[in-house]
Amino acid sequence: MPYFISGVTADHTNLIARTPDEFKSMNDIDVLPRHRVTSIDPDEHTVTVRDLTSGRDRVEPYTRLLLSTGAEAFVPPVEGTGLEGVFTLRRLGDSLRIKRYLADARPRRVVIVGAGPIGMEMCESFSTLGLEVTVIDMAGQVVPYMSPEMAARVQARIEEEGVNCILEQSISSIQGKSDGTVGGVVTGSGEIKADLVLLAIGVRPVSKIASDAGIELGAKGAIKVDAHMRTNRQDIYSAGDCATTSHIITGRQVWLPLGSTSRKQGRAAADNMFGGDAEFGGVQGTGILKCFDLTVGRTGLDEAQAIEAGFSPVAISMEAESLHEYYPEGGIILLKLLADGRSGRLLGAELVGQMRSVAEKRLDILSVAITAGMTADDLQYLDLAYAPPYSTAIDIPVIAGNIMSGKIRGGECGCGPQGLD
Amino acid sequence: MPYFISGVTADHTNLIARTPDEFKSMNDIDVLPRHRVTSIDPDEHTVTVRDLTSGRDRVEPYTRLLLSTGAEAFVPPVEGTGLEGVFTLRRLGDSLRIKRYLADARPRRVVIVGAGPIGMEMCESFSTLGLEVTVIDMAGQVVPYMSPEMAARVQARIEEEGVNCILEQSISSIQGKSDGTVGGVVTGSGEIKADLVLLAIGVRPVSKIASDAGIELGAKGAIKVDAHMRTNRQDIYSAGDCATTSHIITGRQVWLPLGSTSRKQGRAAADNMFGGDAEFGGVQGTGILKCFDLTVGRTGLDEAQAIEAGFSPVAISMEAESLHEYYPEGGIILLKLLADGRSGRLLGAELVGQMRSVAEKRLDILSVAITAGMTADDLQYLDLAYAPPYSTAIDIPVIAGNIMSGKIRGGECGCGPQGLD
Numbered sequence: 001m002p003y004f005i006s007g008v009t010a011d012h013t014n015l016i017a018r019t020p021d022e023f024k025s026m027n028d029i030d031v032l033p034r035h036r037v038t039s040i041d042p043d044e045h046t047v048t049v050r051d052l053t054s055g056r057d058r059v060e061p062y063t064r065l066l067l068s069t070g071a072e073a074f075v076p077p078v079e080g081t082g083l084e085g086v087f088t089l090r091r092l093g094d095s096l097r098i099k100r101y102l103a104d105a106r107p108r109r110v111v112i113v114g115a116g117p118i119g120m121e122m123c124e125s126f127s128t129l130g131l132e133v134t135v136i137d138m139a140g141q142v143v144p145y146m147s148p149e150m151a152a153r154v155q156a157r158i159e160e161e162g163v164n165c166i167l168e169q170s171i172s173s174i175q176g177k178s179d180g181t182v183g184g185v186v187t188g189s190g191e192i193k194a195d196l197v198l199l200a201i202g203v204r205p206v207s208k209i210a211s212d213a214g215i216e217l218g219a220k221g222a223i224k225v226d227a228h229m230r231t232n233r234q235d236i237y238s239a240g241d242c243a244t245t246s247h248i249i250t251g252r253q254v255w256l257p258l259g260s261t262s263r264k265q266g267r268a269a270a271d272n273m274f275g276g277d278a279e280f281g282g283v284q285g286t287g288i289l290k291c292f293d294l295t296v297g298r299t300g301l302d303e304a305q306a307i308e309a310g311f312s313p314v315a316i317s318m319e320a321e322s323l324h325e326y327y328p329e330g331g332i333i334l335l336k337l338l339a340d341g342r343s344g345r346l347l348g349a350e351l352v353g354q355m356r357s358v359a360e361k362r363l364d365i366l367s368v369a370i371t372a373g374m375t376a377d378d379l380q381y382l383d384l385a386y387a388p389p390y391s392t393a394i395d396i397p398v399i400a401g402n403i404m405s406g407k408i409r410g411g412e413c414g415c416g417p418q419g420l421d
Numbered sequence: 422m423p424y425f426i427s428g429v430t431a432d433h434t435n436l437i438a439r440t441p442d443e444f445k446s447m448n449d450i451d452v453l454p455r456h457r458v459t460s461i462d463p464d465e466h467t468v469t470v471r472d473l474t475s476g477r478d479r480v481e482p483y484t485r486l487l488l489s490t491g492a493e494a495f496v497p498p499v500e501g502t503g504l505e506g507v508f509t510l511r512r513l514g515d516s517l518r519i520k521r522y523l524a525d526a527r528p529r530r531v532v533i534v535g536a537g538p539i540g541m542e543m544c545e546s547f548s549t550l551g552l553e554v555t556v557i558d559m560a561g562q563v564v565p566y567m568s569p570e571m572a573a574r575v576q577a578r579i580e581e582e583g584v585n586c587i588l589e590q591s592i593s594s595i596q597g598k599s600d601g602t603v604g605g606v607v608t609g610s611g612e613i614k615a616d617l618v619l620l621a622i623g624v625r626p627v628s629k630i631a632s633d634a635g636i637e638l639g640a641k642g643a644i645k646v647d648a649h650m651r652t653n654r655q656d657i658y659s660a661g662d663c664a665t666t667s668h669i670i671t672g673r674q675v676w677l678p679l680g681s682t683s684r685k686q687g688r689a690a691a692d693n694m695f696g697g698d699a700e701f702g703g704v705q706g707t708g709i710l711k712c713f714d715l716t717v718g719r720t721g722l723d724e725a726q727a728i729e730a731g732f733s734p735v736a737i738s739m740e741a742e743s744l745h746e747y748y749p750e751g752g753i754i755l756l757k758l759l760a761d762g763r764s765g766r767l768l769g770a771e772l773v774g775q776m777r778s779v780a781e782k783r784l785d786i787l788s789v790a791i792t793a794g795m796t797a798d799d800l801q802y803l804d805l806a807y808a809p810p811y812s813t814a815i816d817i818p819v820i821a822g823n824i825m826s827g828k829i830r831g832g833e834c835g836c837g838p839q840g841l842d
Binding site: 003004008009011014015117121248258259260261262263264267268280281282283284285286287288289290295297299324325326327328355358360361363364365367368369371372373374378380381382383384385386387388389390391393394395398402 | 424425429430432435436538542669679680681682683684685688689701702703704705706707708709710711716718720745746747748749776779781782784785786788789790792793794795799801802803804805806807808809810811812814815816819823
């Protein structure tokens with residue numbers, strides 16, 4: 001949706017993975033738009049469905065039921081969130097409304113509340129459209145889930161593009177103009193004028209209909225499921241942004257809603273609902289975003305999470321060119337890698353790189369290595385694909401493995417890329 | 422060097438990783454250019470060194486010795502390989518000589534003998550310079566180490582660029598013009614005119630000095646080493662294109678010389694020569710090349726190798742866009758994946774994709790998964806980094822895992838990307 005708003009994606013219908021008609025013609029699945037399930041009876045194996053057009057309720061039986069109610073944007077409990085020109089960005093309709101408001105009301109100043117992934121992507125989208133952008137976050141940094149030194153890079157880059165960052169501030173209210181449209185956001189340090197406000201604070205699982213039916217909730221109020229995507233009630237499954245999952249490294253129950261996870265959970269749930277035996281392997285918090293020409297990504301645990309899970313994390317940071325200097329298309333990547341000081345096991349990674357550095361490749365390499373339980377020593381000997389247009393002869397994850405291995409052994413061979421080249 | 426010849430790399434001095442002076446100033450290492458070791462005495466721990474400038478020999482003692490003699494280009498035993506205008510491309514001097522010949526002799530027609538990685542890269546380099554290019558290979562396809570259907574894509578692409586492919590032909594001689602420069606290459610089906618001939622048939626390990634000293638050779642005549650990079654003689658190590666290694670999947674001794682492997686072997690050898698205990702993990706034949714706008718890569722075993730190693734390989738092929746259609750910068754990737762039908766263990770992968778598809782990311786993901794011993798089921802649940810500029814919500818390796826998993830289970834859920842989207 002950020003790319004539809006900025007115009008990179010020309011046609012919003014491309015954002016619809018499949019229409020109800022396509023579900024019918026391709027898979028013989030009946031999709032009932034404008035119908036709401038108002039309650040579930042797990043004992044009777046029925047749901048009550050309201051046809052929103054006619055207003056009539058009916059009871060539908062099920063053999064197996066999937067709850068894929070998703071998540072909804074969190075709207076902070078402050079005055080003014082209902083003003084015209086105040087938006088969240090969660091559903092396709094939100095982006096259509098934002099696009100229409102941009103065309104009709106011609107806002108000049110935009111305030112984005114929340115400097116997470118959506119906030120960062122929308123900094124780029126609104127800036128691309130020529131708007132004055134301010135981003136506000138309660139945390140002392142942008143991308144609050146990244147280490148401060150990584151976040152500092154991102155902040156510097158968006159400020160270079162003219163984005164105004166206001167940190168360690170929460171909003172106390174949203175003010176209107178005399179015409180009823182939004183006029184500004186009030187924080188502890190004063191009012192920031194705004195013709196459009198985007199609330200990008202996060203999402204909450206839609207799980208009330210489940211808990212009302214006696215289905216157990218788990219982490220962050222999401223619907224609790226096991227690796228087979230089963231809830232605590234017979235024949236009721238859940239998948240997607242409404243459901244919990246387990247963390248690959250810690251084994252603990254977590255709620256980390258992401259589109260990629262939803263797809264995999266949905267497939268596992270479907271397999272099991274039709275008699276299969278699929279175990280969804282969990283997640284490790286891999287995430288990535290593009291903001292202007294920067295790629296910002298992470299996977300695994302951060303230091304606090306690693307300590308909390310009983311590890312003794314050792315961190316290394318390095319900065320390297322993605323290609324040898326003689327091949328002209330590379331870029332700089334900043335990498336922070338975390339491993340357990342006792343076992344050497346890789347625990348987490350954060351990267352910030354220019355788009356041209358293909359930082360996402362190094363992130364996915366490290367993500368797979370972490371999932372596989374590899375150690376820093378293993379990382380040193382990965383057989384990655386080398387040719388000058390793609391990487392240096394030993395690529396950044398391998399160099400990071402060298403440095404980490406040395407640091408864990410007490411620094412005796414912790415040389416950086418300079419010492420290796 | 423292909424990029425220096427085509428002009429992508431402007432300055433050949435950038436291709437020199439470190440000069441003798443830099444070795445001295447940065448690491449206090451004495452490098453003696455124009456000195457040749459003529460023999461090794463493992464019992465006495467000495468080498469005999471000839472100063473090529475003075476012609477004088479001297480005996481130098483060593484505590485530990487590293488043999489990093491590398492490999493040399495193979496020149497076929499046919500008439501005419503010594504003609505002016507016939508080249509191999511192995512050392513920096515070769516590329517300087519080719520570049521000078523291009524400038525001085527102004528060749529118009531180039532014949533490349535060998536359609537492997539160097540041959541393919543040089544197709545692009547010579548075409549970029551406006552030359553008429555013919556590539557000849559004994560095999561029935563280009564990139565002979567790839568599956569025929571992958572090779573067909575590459576051949577179609579280079580033919581589109583005007584490269585003439587002559588397959589299933591070996592050269593019987595190279596003919597000269599009256600001025601003593603090269604004039605053509607003779608094959609079983611006739612003579613092909615050429616003003617420049619590049620022999621890109623492969624390399625051979627430089628190991629005679631080792632075998633003369635009683636050091637055991639291994640696969641393909643390379644210097645046999647263990648995981649610690651030790652030869653069979655006390656205190657003598659070997660690393661790089663002259664040394665054997667082990668295959669990660671089969672555990673067998675192989676010789677697969679590559680720059681990336683050399684770096685890693687060199688590091689392990691150095692660690693061990695200074696009292697460390699580094700075990701080089703081996704290789705699995707990962708390789709990649711760019712040819713025009715195509716990326717061509719492979720890792721692991723092919724079907725014949727898998728059968729030979731005792732596996733029951735199952736193969737799947739798929740073609741998919743690297744990004745969702747609504748994000749405009751993706752490209753098509755053709756992937757062939759191999760797994761063991763009994764255990765599900767991933768065995769190998771081949772990819773051909775447009776540069777813009779970032780096929781190298783998918784190759785490295787699969788390379789790490791194979792090294793880790795992952796199965797097709799594991800592949801289905803990788804937590805890869807998703808955002809629209811980087812991949813589809815479930816990326817190509819995950820889709821391949823879905824398809825492979827279904828095929829191994831008897832096809833009951835072997836749906837392709839269409840069925841998953």
